[in-house]
Amino acid sequence: MVLKMKLINIIGKLEDLDEIIERYLIDSDIEFENPFNVFNNTKGFVTYHGNNPYTEVMKKFVDVFEYAQIPYNDIKPHKGEMSADELKNMVDVFDKQIHVLREKSEKLKTELERLNSLRETLKPIENSDVELDKLSELKLIKCRFGRLPIDSYRKLEDYLSELPVYFSALSEDKNYVWGFYFTSASECIRVDKVMATLYFERIWIDNENEDGTPAEIIGKINEKRLVIEKELNELSAQTTMAIVAQKDEILQAFEVVKYYCDLFEIKRKAVYTSNSFYFTCWAAEREAERISKPAQDDDRITIILDEPSNFESVTTPTKIKNFALFKPFEEFIKMYGVPSYNEIDPTPILAIVYTLLFGMMFGDVGHGAVLAVLGIVMVLMKKGGFLAKIFIPLGVSSVVFGFLYGTFFGFEGENGVIKPLWFTPMENSNNMNRILITTVVIGVFIILICMLINVINGIKQRNWQKTFFSQNGVAGILFYGLALYLGVSIFLGSKAPFAAASIGIVISLILIFCQEPLGKLCARKKDWMPKEKGGFFVQSFFELFEILLSFVTNSISFVRVGAFALNHAGMMSVVLMFMEQLNGAGSVTVAILGNILVIGLEGLIVGIQVLRLGFYEMFSRFYDGDGREFKSIRG
Numbered sequence: 345m346v347l348k349m350k351l352i353n354i355i356g357k358l359e360d361l362d363e364i365i366e367r368y369l370i371d372s373d374i375e376f377e378n379p380f381n382v383f384n385n386t387k388g389f390v391t392y393h394g395n396n397p398y399t400e401v402m403k404k405f406v407d408v409f410e411y412a413q414i415p416y417n418d419i420k421p422h423k424g425e426m427s428a429d430e431l432k433n434m435v436d437v438f439d440k441q442i443h444v445l446r447e448k449s450e451k452l453k454t455e456l457e458r459l460n461s462l463r464e465t466l467k468p469i470e471n472s473d474v475e476l477d478k479l480s481e482l483k484l485i486k487c488r489f490g491r492l493p494i495d496s497y498r499k500l501e502d503y504l505s506e507l508p509v510y511f512s513a514l515s516e517d518k519n520y521v522w523g524f525y526f527t528s529a530s531e532c533i534r535v536d537k538v539m540a541t542l543y544f545e546r547i548w549i550d551n552e553n554e555d556g557t558p559a560e561i562i563g564k565i566n567e568k569r570l571v572i573e574k575e576l577n578e579l580s581a582q583t584t585m586a587i588v589a590q591k592d593e594i595l596q597a598f599e600v601v602k603y604y605c606d607l608f609e610i611k612r613k614a615v616y617t618s619n620s621f622y623f624t625c626w627a628a629e630r631e632a633e634r635i636s637k638p639a640q641d642d643d644r645i646t647i648i649l650d651e652p653s654n655f656e657s658v659t660t661p662t663k664i665k666n667f668a669l670f671k672p673f674e675e676f677i678k679m680y681g682v683p684s685y686n687e688i689d690p691t692p693i694l695a696i697v698y699t700l701l702f703g704m705m706f707g708d709v710g711h712g713a714v715l716a717v718l719g720i721v722m723v724l725m726k727k728g729g730f731l732a733k734i735f736i737p738l739g740v741s742s743v744v745f746g747f748l749y750g751t752f753f754g755f756e757g758e759n760g761v762i763k764p765l766w767f768t769p770m771e772n773s774n775n776m777n778r779i780l781i782t783t784v785v786i787g788v789f790i791i792l793i794c795m796l797i798n799v800i801n802g803i804k805q806r807n808w809q810k811t812f813f814s815q816n817g818v819a820g821i822l823f824y825g826l827a828l829y830l831g832v833s834i835f836l837g838s839k840a841p842f843a844a845a846s847i848g849i850v851i852s853l854i855l856i857f858c859q860e861p862l863g864k865l866c867a868r869k870k871d872w873m874p875k876e877k878g879g880f881f882v883q884s885f886f887e888l889f890e891i892l893l894s895f896v897t898n899s900i901s902f903v904r905v906g907a908f909a910l911n912h913a914g915m916m917s918v919v920l921m922f923m924e925q926l927n928g929a930g931s932v933t934v935a936i937l938g939n940i941l942v943i944g945l946e947g948l949i950v951g952i953q954v955l956r957l958g959f960y961e962m963f964s965r966f967y968d969g970d971g972r973e974f975k976s977i978r979g
Contacts, residue, residue: 345690347663349974350632351377351655353648354623360644361621365940368635370603371419373976376613376626377545381658382624389615396607397428404432405598408439412587416598424600434597439589445583449576456572463565465547466558468522469514473557486532487538489547491520496542503542506939509535551660610977626661626722626974660685663974670695672733680959681969686804688797690967694958695737697790701957703741704783705908705950708916709762710753711943712742717817738951749909753939754916769906770913780906787902788828788960796965797820797907809863813855813892817967823852824895857884896907898961908950915942 352374356364379389396800396971402707409416426434436794468491492500508531513523520866527535556564614621632649639647652660662685664674673695685687706712716739720734745898750756750764769779795816802811812818826848855862860880864872874880919938963969 345630345665345684345692346687348666349626349652349660349663349685350629350882351648351650351652351658351660352384352623352625352627352635352659352813353382354625354633354645355648356645358468358616358619358621361611361614363620365607366423368639369610369623369625369977370606371625371978373626373631373635373978374635375661375975375977377624377626377658379615379622379624380583382655388617388940389407390617391615392611396605398431398601398608400599401428401432401435402605404435404439405594405601408435408442408594412442412597414591416595419595419599419602421603422596422599423603424597426600428598428604431597431601435594438594440587442583444543445579445586449579449583452572452576452579456576459565459572459878462563463569466562466565468517468520469558469784470562471559474581483788484529485526486529487524487525487526488536488544489523490545491547492544493520493543494518496544497521500542503538505533507531507535507538522609532746549705553691562578583687594886628663628665659972661974662971664689664691666695669737670742672730673698676958677969680963680967682971682973683972684805684968687968687971688804688966690797690963694962698954698958699741700735701786702738702950703745704786704905706738706742706912706947707745707749707753707909707956708912709743709746710752711939711947712739712744712746714939714943715739715742715947726768731772751913751916753935754913754920754942756913759920760830768913769909770917779909780903783902783904783906783909784899785904787961788899790902791898791965792821792824793877794962794965801966801968802857807863808866809859813859813862813933815856815859815894818860819852819855819859822890823849823856826852827895833938857888877910878879898965901957901961904953908946908953912942912946913952915946 354364354368361882383389406416408414432694444635494516497513497516504511509525509527511525513521515522516893525539526533544877614623616622634645636649639645651757652658662682664677664683664965666689668673670692673692676694676698677683677691679688703712706715716736718731719728719735719739722728728735746752747762748764749767750760750762752761756764756768760768766898767775767778769775798814798816799811799818799821802808802814810817814820815823826845830842830845835843860870862872899972916938919942922934922938926934
């Protein structure tokens, strides 16, 4: 729901500014408003200028926390006696100490990577008895060690037939041939160029103590690796100890940095006279009362709470609060737009409808349980964000409808594991029609609720065109209700007062046709009559025609809910058919893979379809979503 907001006006003496901010503002759930947007007369007021001396120190702390992997997001500001220079010196000393240890570790890791790479390079020729270091000492003959792609090796004879070079292959795998090529010193440059065109990759082995046969070099590399890994473990332990030893102290210092940084930034939000300051900020009603109550006994400060309706020049921010079960669905709402302050928060209705329709489409006890468990695991692992939390109610809804349909991992009807509490949609044609009609009825009910919400929004916004005369207002409800009444009466063959209902439909269509001038008339606007009457009638006629079509298409659109319920059973029947054609392990494999495919693919499609129904069939009738989200200084 959208919380009721208050505009807080805070006035005090300049000499008490820091204490007032510390006591009333620095840890409050508020959003500052530019006072110049509120004042009618801004003469004599100035703003606070100057660079924040704690910004760079704050950034330094954050950088240190990032690479030292110290969590800091939940740190609250706390007043201290340390200056910006003292705080900077503290973090610099800590930074230098950790950096020295990290630099040593990085150098050792680089060397370890080089040794690992060299070892992997030499493994294909490990059984060779060639002493690689001796070859590099040759004066008149130059030797190159490396590898060639298999395709290049096959072309080698054609390329080197006229060159004074000899290639000796030592080993090969499916991609490369390892070996040496020898040539004279005078022809070395030319041969190197030719070998480069054949994608020969030269491997350098010229470090000290890396001599002997490949097997001997690999043995020395393994010894070095053990030494380096031991040193890395020791450095890691030293780094951990250094961080643990100073973690509390450095976090306490960060509390002070954050306090003074936030304090300075809050000062920028005020306007000043020669001896006083003035803040304006937004807060939820309960938070505003919490802030203002202590000020009644504080002579240093005056706090005045105002209603947002008194300030048409500023846009009231929207702060929404919902039950934990509904809260993840707020992200879907924000995709469409933030509700205005004078607009109903659609989160609860979207959460209920989304969960209900998803369960109807995806009704299966086994699949729903898998989805719910997946959501629980992802939440516990802190993965998946808001989607993980949404999986849980969607899975539970699917389990409930699975029991109603008597479906368990696709087994239903004659092959069913559980008996349906309601009916099985795919059991026969009557049940198919039943599920389709049921979903249309649910869709009609949802559309009527959305139109009622639109009427309430219109009243809150004092928009009489929206409230009474629009296709989603009172006139629209009258038309839709009477049209449904006549349609159902004709379908059931019952006697109904057709004349009275028809007159009501005609009146409602006339109101919808003339909604714009009637809305202006109710708002007491002088220019309520359209200037170009011919253009108005043509435009309104086509708009009315589109409105009539939208009522039909929106209602029929909910048939897709029933269609996907049938589609779910249809997809699983294919999996079951393949299972019956196989035996033993093959049948089990098909069952597992088939269910995973259906859960993943159909779950995604159904989720998108329900969201589409929410955005286009529901929100288009009552939700504008052009509000401004409340942004607390708490973050």
